[in-house]
Amino acid sequence: MAWSENLAAMNAAIFPRVGDGLAAWTGVTDPVWVIVRRPDVTLERGLAEALAQGTFIDVQVAEVPDPRKGHVVQLGGVSFKIIADPQKGDDGSVWSCEAVEI
Helix, strand or coil, rough: CHHHHHHHHHHHHHHHCCCCCCECCCCCCCCEEEEECCCCCEEEECCEEEEEEEEEEEEEECCCCCCCCCCEEEEEEEEEEECCCCCEECCCEEEEEEEEEE
């Protein structure tokens, strides 16, 4: 089994156990497992800095091959809008999507 196949199998096993639930995703027929992260982010404007809470939604590349800015994700009655171009993680098997609650 190739390394990428091992990662895909690992993610398929992990996401249902640690994920925040099944979500509806724009352009995807079946619900997908997602992990919602809310890390602190530093906002800079000129010489000023402020600490704020960011929202990132992680989803497996195998489940959402082409997430895009503007997509809407619905999770447990809460809707999120993807506000930036999604980024793949270091291993290329998970998308990290910056989002805001709408």
